[in-house]
Amino acid sequence: MNLIVEREKGLVELEARVTALRERDAASDEVRVLERKVEELRRDIFGHLTPWERVNMARHPKRPIASDYLAALDRFDELHGDRHFRDDPALIAGFAKLNGRRVMVLAQQKGRDTKENIRRNFGMVSPEGYRKARRLMELASHLGLPIVTFVDTTGADPGIGSEERSQAEAIAACLTTLTEANVPIVATIIGEGGSGGALAIALADHVIMAENAVYSVASPEGCAAILWGDSARAPEAAEHLKLTSQDLLGFGIIDEIVAEPLGGAHRDAAGFVGRMLATIDNALAGLAPLSADALRDARYTKYRRIGARRDESGPRMASVLT
Amino acid sequence: MNLIVEREKGLVELEARVTALRERDAASDEVRVLERKVEELRRDIFGHLTPWERVNMARHPKRPIASDYLAALDRFDELHGDRHFRDDPALIAGFAKLNGRRVMVLAQQKGRDTKENIRRNFGMVSPEGYRKARRLMELASHLGLPIVTFVDTTGADPGIGSEERSQAEAIAACLTTLTEANVPIVATIIGEGGSGGALAIALADHVIMAENAVYSVASPEGCAAILWGDSARAPEAAEHLKLTSQDLLGFGIIDEIVAEPLGGAHRDAAGFVGRMLATIDNALAGLAPLSADALRDARYTKYRRIGARRDESGPRMASVLT
């Protein structure tokens, strides 16, 4: 069960009571007292989220998912298929208009219910999905359309079929194609950004993260399993991984955070989605004047400097092994 | 049963007898008489091959196949796989040296026996094979290596899996990649050149054809089935299709013919293979000085002029439909 959903229960009840009372008599003392209590409760629950609570927030069943963002665009027309093997429903892609701007959108799509989650493979993309993404990145380059991505996945699909069709190659090819792209790229981390499966569509000129989204080298469960052989220690791993938006802004791995309402994006989904789209539009406006070469050079430098540390006192050519 | 194999039977017997006799007494009258008879028989059987006989010659079970040419190269190292789905044994590809020249080789490979034919799918290439070819055409372009191809297929694989993985797209992509290639391309038709499945690796700067090879818009069986609903009328279709090397040289669809010994390439396989390789080497030498742009322009023009017919007396912009 989702931690946040658990905690919200009392709050949601109380909020309903306040609404009901307010309808009867908005000025009553009882309403005012309860309103203050709601406020306190909210701050109490959501004021200082731990990393593990953020992970739960990012996985909240009511959190806006890719389709909510797509629905809020001026217009969206889905394009399908990798032209070779399959259309992967875990990755939605297509032409869109965002504030009148023509763009190519790539999005990892979870389901709202079990049935859709099965169809969407819980947002875990298969090689075909990455190959569709790659094809459309190239089309965007060809047509001069900026690329906008929505990242929301625990990680790339780890199934037999995905290994048989080279998940590794599919992800590497996406990274290569984003490196080559001659158009602006804006990536958003809207929920979970898990591992290479997320990065495959997040190598970008500008990376925007929802305040309570998480973005990490591995899912906390995966990290705990790898390091300690025990995925139940995920909360502890989350603590270590520095996967929150604030952490990542500090490291220069993301460029911008879109604040969420206290209690999470789902508490004002339409408002939050709108702010996210406006933030994307703003980033695109900033990148629009840049030439293809300038974009690619800046993109190279952006990633080039992450983790570059040279002990300048040491020798450059250290040793000759004979 | 192969028509040529049938006809050869008496001849092969007679030749064996001559050889045996000659060992005993090379100068005997009997030997001379028989030698003359062998000569006559050869001319009788092979002197004027009909198109259908050529089809049978192209399919002769002893005819040199791709692996015979590969074995005669200075060196060959096979490269595998489309990087996505499968390594297709019907299409062999890899680095080679030909008279010291570094080249990329792509070859359709039939089997010598039933077992190998099943493994090689009778030389009918699947989408994965064409995608491997395409990948290595791109690698050749990247490394500046000329591309040499050996065509020998009844046609592209017509199976369910090939349709499911878009045989059409795979062939079209090969044609596109050969169009873009910045290196010389020499194609050889060594046996059967069947339809789009052959052309996929035969769009080239210089096309060489073995004298008794055939190259056609469809296999004679396929053509007869399409036009008359009766594949048994293949001999008749062969007559119509203008699929012989002489016909195609006349149309400007191939550039050069390598003569075969009377009775077919298999009657002097090593010699013929050597002459084919020398012819390829010669063509490569001719193309080597050309720049990438010059190659591509000449390639464009070469195919551009095939079937271009304009009734100059007629109007250029004919009609406005309102």
Add this chain to the structure above:
Amino acid sequence: MPVPEWLRLRRDKNVQAEDASLWEKCPKCNEMLYRKDLGASQWVCPRCGYHFRMHAYDRINSLVDGDFVEIGTDILPTDPLGWVDKRPYKAKLDRDREKSKLSEAVVTGFATLDGFPVALGVMDFNFRGGTMGTVVGERITNLLEEARRRRLPCIVFTASGGARMEEGMLALMQMAKTTQAVQRFMADGNLFMTVLTDPTTGGVSASFAFQADLIVAEARAAIGFAGRRVIEQTIRQKLPDNFQTAEFLLEKGHVDMVVDRRELRETLVRLLDYAVDRSRLTPTLKAVPEFALQ
């Protein structure tokens, strides 16, 4: 072969194949349909949505804003192989010309779609089963070259049984020719779109049809490389009903979208609107026939 037919065609927007009967039976729901109504409904059965194969000029009329400036009408078939089977190839051409009111299996030209100037090619199954011979290859190539010169988007509707047998290897070489033309066209940054209609197979599918930036398939169209019968003979079993349908191909990832004919024009306009920067079209490109006659 001069142009008299075209003059007639200008007047009759819903010209159809030789069968001049007033009624057509829907092969899916068996409804008897009045041909005139069918023409008005883009040859889609109003009862069950069945898509009849459509005549090239009907197709063009259903798409373009106003004028359609046809080009390539001076590219006409000959008989390069001197082919004679039951009848001479030339006689087959004559009959198809008569029957289809077409000079060959593709019509090419310029038009605007909701104001977007485009180069448009439309193949027609009524002429030699939409097979690609030298004329189809040359007209498509010519269209792409003219579109490239003008930096116009190009849309080709495919409908083809494959390569034309009666032109032998000259027909096969049109795959190479058209592919090269598409590659050059696209390398300049131009948009190439194909709409795959029933049926699209063989040499056409394995060249320009599947080479496009965007591939739209018309609902329920049969699309593939090898013919259904060939595959059935090879594997010696019946194929499932949905095999090689547009919907099957969508699931297998081969096409960008499947569109009902009644929504096709609107979809193409929307795709053009995404892919082409309308503001960068020069004024002379906005009107037909001015831009086409440059």
Add this chain to the structure above:
Amino acid sequence: MPVPEWLRLRRDKNVQAEDASLWEKCPKCNEMLYRKDLGASQWVCPRCGYHFRMHAYDRINSLVDGDFVEIGTDILPTDPLGWVDKRPYKAKLDRDREKSKLSEAVVTGFATLDGFPVALGVMDFNFRGGTMGTVVGERITNLLEEARRRRLPCIVFTASGGARMEEGMLALMQMAKTTQAVQRFMADGNLFMTVLTDPTTGGVSASFAFQADLIVAEARAAIGFAGRRVIEQTIRQKLPDNFQTAEFLLEKGHVDMVVDRRELRETLVRLLDYAVDRSRLTPTLKAVPEFALQ
């Protein structure tokens, strides 16, 4: 962390991990093998052909003609996240450094192979399971940039459990960094080759490992994206033995060839001979360390 180790390494060509025992048991055929013999046979069991994991310096010694000029030794790990679990990350690094006689999980530098000057990177599973953190990412990137400047072919031997958890997202970003470096390197027409050794998974396989012009897999190596255990947990069944082996990948078309370690050097030289025009190498590029120190 200065360089004393390297000085020691120069003298001992077959340096191995901390276990200094004289004997090693073959895990496949159970033969007891004398370590010195194993070193001489490139860590391949002479009885059954089992490939032991190989130390980076052993690997380099088994490949290069003479000198190996190491670069990037001044790129050294820090503890960017301040990670402490059972032990602090820094302590883990210290232990691995001691145990493996390596300063990090990849060794990079220049050498010649049968006269071909190459940029060479060799990962080592003995250091943090060959995981890619900032140092691996930076050293690989640095190697590619230096090779690009000199127009040298580049060969990287991979051996990796994936991204290094203890460096968090900074580790993941090395996928982007190395991929970009490879793309730039290859865009200039240079040759990039990878040799996938046991094991190659996760972030390394999904970046530079599978991005190469030529991908050689060492016989029987385990190669994939997701770890075997993760997949088994996901699908809740045992995987077949050959799953994710080099041989399995060859059949599935993912790698160019599978090579026995004993034939690896010869194979790489042959591939270089095809892919690189030896005559165009300038004389200064033919010798080490002159060219490397430019």
